[in-house]
Amino acid sequence: MTSDDMKKRAESAKEKLAQYGDDINLDNYEYTSSEPSEIESIDDVSSADQSLVKEVGFDPTQEKVSASFMQFDTESILADVLLSQEGLEVLPMSQALKQYDWLQNYLWKAVPVDVDKYTARSELETYNGYFIRAKAGAKIGMPVQSCLIMKKNQSVQNVHNIIIAEEGSELHIINGCATPSEVEQSLHLGVSEFYVKKNAQLSFTMVHRWSEKTDVRPRSAAIVEENGTYISSYALLSPLKSIQTFPKVRLVGPGAKSDLYSIVYGTKESKYDIGGLLSLEALRTNGKVVSRSIATDSSEIIARGDLVGLSGQTKARLECDGLLISDSAVIRAVPMLLARAEGAELSHEATVGKVGAEQLSYLMSRGLTEDEATSLIIRGFVKLKVPGLPDALQNSIDSAIRMSLEGGL
Amino acid sequence: MCGNLLETRDLRVEVNGVPILSGVDLEFEPGLVYAVLGPNASGKSTLAKTIMGLPEYKITGGDILFNNQSILNKTITERAQLGIAYAFQTPPSISGVKLDDFICRICPDYLCKVDSEHLMGESCACKDELYDDFERLGIRNLAKRDLNDGFSGGETKRSELFQVLSMRPKIMFLDEPDSGLDYDSLKIVGCELKALREKGDTTLVIISHHRYVLEFLEVDKVYILYQGKLVYTGDMSDIPALEEKGYEKFLAEVTG
Numbered sequence: 001m002t003s004d005d006m007k008k009r010a011e012s013a014k015e016k017l018a019q020y021g022d023d024i025n026l027d028n029y030e031y032t033s034s035e036p037s038e039i040e041s042i043d044d045v046s047s048a049d050q051s052l053v054k055e056v057g058f059d060p061t062q063e064k065v066s067a068s069f070m071q072f073d074t075e076s077i078l079a080d081v082l083l084s085q086e087g088l089e090v091l092p093m094s095q096a097l098k099q100y101d102w103l104q105n106y107l108w109k110a111v112p113v114d115v116d117k118y119t120a121r122s123e124l125e126t127y128n129g130y131f132i133r134a135k136a137g138a139k140i141g142m143p144v145q146s147c148l149i150m151k152k153n154q155s156v157q158n159v160h161n162i163i164i165a166e167e168g169s170e171l172h173i174i175n176g177c178a179t180p181s182e183v184e185q186s187l188h189l190g191v192s193e194f195y196v197k198k199n200a201q202l203s204f205t206m207v208h209r210w211s212e213k214t215d216v217r218p219r220s221a222a223i224v225e226e227n228g229t230y231i232s233s234y235a236l237l238s239p240l241k242s243i244q245t246f247p248k249v250r251l252v253g254p255g256a257k258s259d260l261y262s263i264v265y266g267t268k269e270s271k272y273d274i275g276g277l278l279s280l281e282a283l284r285t286n287g288k289v290v291s292r293s294i295a296t297d298s299s300e301i302i303a304r305g306d307l308v309g310l311s312g313q314t315k316a317r318l319e320c321d322g323l324l325i326s327d328s329a330v331i332r333a334v335p336m337l338l339a340r341a342e343g344a345e346l347s348h349e350a351t352v353g354k355v356g357a358e359q360l361s362y363l364m365s366r367g368l369t370e371d372e373a374t375s376l377i378i379r380g381f382v383k384l385k386v387p388g389l390p391d392a393l394q395n396s397i398d399s400a401i402r403m404s405l406e407g408g409l
Numbered sequence: 410m411c412g413n414l415l416e417t418r419d420l421r422v423e424v425n426g427v428p429i430l431s432g433v434d435l436e437f438e439p440g441l442v443y444a445v446l447g448p449n450a451s452g453k454s455t456l457a458k459t460i461m462g463l464p465e466y467k468i469t470g471g472d473i474l475f476n477n478q479s480i481l482n483k484t485i486t487e488r489a490q491l492g493i494a495y496a497f498q499t500p501p502s503i504s505g506v507k508l509d510d511f512i513c514r515i516c517p518d519y520l521c522k523v524d525s526e527h528l529m530g531e532s533c534a535c536k537d538e539l540y541d542d543f544e545r546l547g548i549r550n551l552a553k554r555d556l557n558d559g560f561s562g563g564e565t566k567r568s569e570l571f572q573v574l575s576m577r578p579k580i581m582f583l584d585e586p587d588s589g590l591d592y593d594s595l596k597i598v599g600c601e602l603k604a605l606r607e608k609g610d611t612t613l614v615i616i617s618h619h620r621y622v623l624e625f626l627e628v629d630k631v632y633i634l635y636q637g638k639l640v641y642t643g644d645m646s647d648i649p650a651l652e653e654k655g656y657e658k659f660l661a662e663v664t665g
Contacts, residue, residue: 365461367486367515
């Protein structure tokens with residue numbers, strides 16, 4: 001598709017409401033039109049910003065990473081691949097699109113441009129983001145770290161990312177998004193498209209910390225080919241105004257596998273509508289969608305999970321557990337299963353409840369106070385163990401959760 | 410003779426409006442071993458859970474004294490901190506809390522340092538002794554498992570015993586510590602209890618309806634509950650007759 005066709009399709013979807021989530025008036029925000037400026041080195045990033053990015057798992061010392069990418073609003077960008085990482089490429093999207101004509105073929109392929117007004121608007125305004133590629137056969141053991149920071153008031157951060165794990169490669173990415181708390185109203189539009197080729201492994205870990213005035217509308221999707229593996233884990237631990245996201249993973253090659261994990265710690269008046277869809281389109285494809293939600297204060301959490309079985313000899317499971325610890329909070333778990341082929345084995349388990357009285361009594365009988373027991377139960381509940389994730393990334397998730405709970409409990 | 414560590418006076422308890430204990434007087438002295446026996450539904454577990462302070466057990470009359478002080482207005486935590494422990498029959502599972510971390514938490518003796526950077530808030534590094542003790546109880550395999558999650562019946566008994574032992578309580582109530590155990594596990598549990606008896610600083614109350622575990626350690630006093638009342642007080646020498654005749658016949662003869 002030419003870029004003119006793309007713009008036309010985007011124009012046609014400009015007013016198309018999203019399937020879920022509160023509608024946002026996109027004309028209330030300012031969009032950037034200038035080319036991004038380049039940050040030479042992490043040393044040029046202010047120490048305040050450095051400590052902000054640390055909260056979302058980004059290590060400014062770059063000790064245990066293979067590459068770093070940082071983007072402030074839609075304006076300034078740092079992309080730094082450490083030496084000796086053969087077969088790894090990290091570029092700002094604007095530059096990658098100039099450099100590689102073929103990249104056009106991946107743009108809006110996993111996420112259609114006309115899904116809703118947010119994808120449409122993202123295409124129609126100036127965007128940036130990252131292009132990360134592990135070349136065929138490259139095993140990148142150390143994670144690539146990226147973070148997207150929003151600092152401007154009343155503005156939109158418009159991000160479009162493309163991640164490609166070529167045949168037989170291994171790639172791990174940790175993505176942190178953060179907004180300093182003093183930012184007034186802002187909107188994050190993030191489009192991410194993941195392509196996992198034959199026998200490749202890709203893990204994508206997100207730790208996000210937005211401000212209470214931020215609306216977030218990520219639109220992401222993955223296409224996984226034969227025997228490829230895609231693992232996504234998402235920890236959303238801070239209050240925000242609203243988020244609605246429903247990433248879709250298509251397992252298109254035989255033996256492809258994907259596990260989607262999410263943990264949401266709902267606080268204040270935040271509204272979360274978070275889901276995940278697995279589409280099993282080839283033989284022996286399989287996966288899991290696991291979500292944990294904790295609703296405190298007056299937060300509202302909708303946890304959706306959708307399994308679609310389009311081929312036989314497939315298997316997928318949905319686990320959706322919610323813990324409600326406030327009378328003014330709400331959790332709604334929405335598990336969906338759709339089978340269109342004989343031999344698609346789909347199952348789900350959904351629970352929503354409060355901290356169990358029996359669990360409390362039990363722990364108190366071992367000498368813990370009621371508060372200590374409650375906190376232990378909650379901490380246990382939010383532990384998100386992601387099988388197959390490198391230790392460094394599991395640790396980032398653990399410490400982000402710990403930091404949030406220390407603030408909240 | 411020294412005073413009682415714990416006693417119940419005319420204790421009356423109901424669960425969901427149904428009376429279970431209808432006036433029970435029991436005395437537990439420091440360092441002795443007691444067996445509370447009785448047929449199913451005689452109120453044995455209710456007695457222990459009420460003393461622990463579990464909320465479903467509503468006290469409608471009487472009192473529970475610990476060192477001659479009423480503990481009726483004390484929370485479960487306060488009772489645990491006084492030195493009362495109860496090993497659950499079917500404890501709830503707690504996800505994300507590992508058994509070794511938990512034992513470390515309830516027993517500071519096992520703890521050698523506070524949580525390091527990479528561990529979750531409640532985690533800690535535990536001393537090797539902890540794992541030796543796991544080994545001795547034959548449940549090393551449970552150390553890294555979530556608390557009570559998928560434990561078998563026999564594993565639950567030993568994990569519960571391990572936890573209450575770790576608390577170094579003054580009095581512990583073991584609710585059927587021998588049910589569901591194979592002979593080897595029974596022996597392990599029996600030996601632990603025997604060792605505890607020999608140390609002599611914990612009052613042991615074993616709730617049971619059979620005598621398996623009682624073969625491993627000497628019991629100082631036997632209480633038999635029947636239909637929510639204490640109907641007989643005896644000692645070890647009653648057990649063979651009790652076993653031979655069964656509760657109905659035994660009680661008919663001794664109370665007859």
